[in-house]
Every structure is written in structure tokens, then in C-alpha cells.
Amino acid sequence: xxxxxxxxxxxxxxxxxxxxxxxxxxxxxxxxxxxxxxxxxxxxxxxxxxxxxxxxxxxxxxxxxxxxxxxxxxxxxxxxxxxxxxxxxxxxxxxxxxxxxxxxxxxxxxxxxxxxxxxxxxxxxxxxxxxxxxxxxxxxxxxxxxxxxxxxxxxxxxxxxxxxxxxxxxxxxxxxxxxxxxxxxxxxxxxxxxxxxxxxxxxxxxxxxxxxxxxxxxxxxxxxxxxxxxxxxxxxxxxxxxxxxxxxxxxxxxxxxxxxxxxxxxxxxxxxxxxxxxxxxxxxxxxxxxxxxxxxxxxxxxxxxxxxxxxxxxxxxxxxx
Ligand SMILES: O=C(O)CCC(=O)C(=O)O
Ligand SMILES: [Fe+2]
Numbered sequence: 099x100x101x102x103x104x105x106x107x108x109x110x111x112x113x114x115x116x117x118x119x120x121x122x123x124x125x126x127x128x129x130x131x132x133x134x135x136x137x138x139x140x141x142x143x144x145x146x147x148x149x150x151x152x153x154x155x156x157x158x159x160x161x162x163x164x165x166x167x168x169x170x171x172x173x174x175x176x177x178x179x180x181x182x183x184x185x186x187x188x189x190x191x192x193x194x195x196x197x198x199x200x201x202x203x204x205x206x207x208x209x210x211x212x213x214x215x216x217x218x219x220x221x222x223x224x225x226x227x228x229x230x231x232x233x234x235x236x237x238x239x240x241x242x243x244x245x246x247x248x249x250x251x252x253x254x255x256x257x258x259x260x261x262x263x264x265x266x267x268x269x270x271x272x273x274x275x276x277x278x279x280x281x282x283x284x285x286x287x288x289x290x291x292x293x294x295x296x297x298x299x300x301x302x303x304x305x306x307x308x309x310x311x312x313x314x315x316x317x318x319x320x321x322x323x324x325x326x327x328x329x330x331x332x333x334x335x336x337x338x339x340x341x342x343x344x345x346x347x348x349x350x351x352x353x354x355x356x357x358x359x360x361x362x363x364x365x366x367x368x369x370x371x372x373x374x375x376x377x378x379x380x381x382x383x384x385x386x387x388x389x390x391x392x393x394x395x396x397x398x399x400x401x402x403x404x405x406x407x408x409x410x411x412x413x414x415x416x417x418x419x
Pocket of ligand 1: 232247257272274287338339340353354
């Protein structure tokens with residue numbers, strides 16, 4: 099029935115442990131390579147503009163993708179937001195950069211990924227706008243005060259905590275796709291098996307949105323390495339983090355989320371779209387340009403509205419002291 103079927107053992111693993119690793123789900127030739135090529139062109143044009151403005155050395159124009167990322171970071175330039183597949187929280191301008199390119203749309207709407215997600219939460223599927231690219235330079239090259247979870251290691255959290263409360267009962271799955279091999283050395287994910295069966299934990303907003311270590315027992319945590327083209331799927335309450343990138347190259351992933359259509363995405367100010375529907379196949383968005391326009395329209399609206407708030411956790415809670 100599905101091009102990509104989950105075995106009974108895989109379904110049991112997801113339901114019992116709250117996560118599942120699937121190797122080789124994303125086709126390297128038709129999905130991963132076009133994605134890498136799209137990002138290569140995008141980063142080259144961003145670097146060319148920085149070179150033109152004398153913010154980067156001209157030689158960077160000849161560098162590899164990974165070397166451009168490292169050069170941009172060491173020059174103090176923000177490569178993250180122009181490459182990210184979402185708008186940021188906080189203030190949004192009419193020209194805040196983001197990337198909603200066709201190869202990313204192709205990944206989000208990949209039939210094999212959707213087959214897997216359908217077997218977990220059913221056939222009425224919406225692409226949740228909480229989604230990011232993470233391209234992490236080697237930790238030794240990061241500034242001592244770097245705290246951004248898209249650049250350095252990610253602290254312990256549940257994805258439920260990065261939604262607004264209105265999505266607390268939404269059936270949702272996170273799909274974390276490895277673009278480079280994710281290893282223990284270069285900062286793969288780690289999860290606490292079975293933690294999805296516990297309640298939502300209290301989170302603190304800074305330095306990263308995370309569960310205070312005093313509330314957590316990480317003794318049973320396991321690392322989740324996965325090769326490029328593979329994916330880690332997890333439940334919105336599974337407690338997870340990522341390790342530090344101790345390698346000498348970048349660690350690159352996309353994290354996507356899907357929820358049952360009609361349930362809150364938890365980030366209502368950003369655009370969702372239907373990726374699969376048995377009940378109403380005409381409701382599925384199939385046009386990558388339409389998807390990009392949805393984000394541009396949201397940006398226009400948000401640029402004249404108060405800063406975007408994406409979670410419910412106050413800074414001054416006693417448990418955050
Ligand atoms: O890749 C990472 O560092 C963390 C990703 C994450 O927390 C997620 O995908 O939900
Ligand atoms: Fe997460």
C-alpha cells in the first residue's frame with residue numbers, strides 16, 4: 099500500500115520509545131542533490147553580495163559550501179536567517195530574508211516521507227510551519243557566547259514547547275533529515291527514550307528554550323546517529339537535544355514537522371499547507387511558488403504587526419532561576 103512501509107517493529111519502536119530512525123528515506127539523486135545545489139547557489143549569491151559590500155574577502159567566492167559558511171561566521175555575518183526555511187520570532191521586516199525554494203518544497207512534500215508520517219498520524223496531513231535548516235560549523239570555530247540552537251548544540255527540550263498552548267493536543271511528528279551524515283562526533287541528536295509518555299515539562303526561555311537540568315534525568319539518553327538521506331522521526335513530547343559538533347566540518351540537517359489537518363500548528367501567524375489528503379485531494383498544495391508566496395504574504399502582514407511570540411514560557415519563573 100505504501101511505497102515506504104513501516105514494519106510492526108518500527109511502529110512499536112515509535113510508539114514505545116517516542117522516536118524512530120529511518121535510513122535512506124530521502125533519495126540522494128532526486129531530493130538531496132537538488133537541495134544541496136539550491137543552497138550552494140543561494141549561499142554563493144549571498145556571499146557575492148557580502149564581498150561587494152566589502153564584508154567578506156573576495157577569495158571566499160571560490161570556497162566550498164562548508165568553507166563559505168565558516169568564513170561568513172568568522173566574519174560575524176548572519177548566514178542563518180537567509181538560509182532558514184522559516185521567518186524568525188520577534189521583529190519581522192518587509193525584507194527579512196528566508197528561503198522557501200523549490201528543492202525545499204520538494205523535500206517537505208516528498209512522498210516517501212509522507213508515507214511514513216501517514217502511518218504514524220493518519221492520511222490528513224499538514225506541513226507545520228515550525229521548520230528549520232541547521233548548518234552547524236565546528237564548535238571550535240564558534241564564539242564563546244554562541245547560544246543559537248541553529249548554530250551550536252541544542253539543549254534538552256520537547257518540540258511541544260516551541261508551539262503556543264493552542265497546539266498542546268495537536269497530533270504532530272517531527273521529521274529530522276540529515277543532509278550530511280550526523281554522527282556522535284559532529285553533533286547528532288540525542289533523545290530520552292520513552293519520555294514522550296510523560297507530561298509536558300516546564301521550559302525556560304534562555305539561554306536557549308530548554309528544560310532546566312535540575313528537572314531532568316539524562317542518564318538514559320541515547321545518541322541518534324543517522325547517515326545523509328536518513329531521518330529521525332519523533333513525537334512532540336520526546337525530550338531531545340543535540341551534541342556538540344566536535345568535527346572539523348559542518349553538520350547540516352533540516353527539521354520538518356507535520357500535523358493532522360485542522361488541528362492547530364501552534365504557530366498560527368506562519369503559513370501551513372496541506373501536503374496529503376485522502377478526503378479532499380484538491381486541497382493539497384502542489385505548487386512550490388504558491389508556498390513561497392504564502393511566506394511572503396505572511397511576512398508582509400507581520401512586518402506591520404507587533405513582534406512575533408512563539409512560545410508561552412516566562413523568563414522570570416522561579417524554576418528558571
Ligand atoms: O538539530 C538540532 O540541533 C536540534 C533539532 C531539534 O531540536 C528538532 O529538530 O526538533
Ligand atoms: Fe526540537
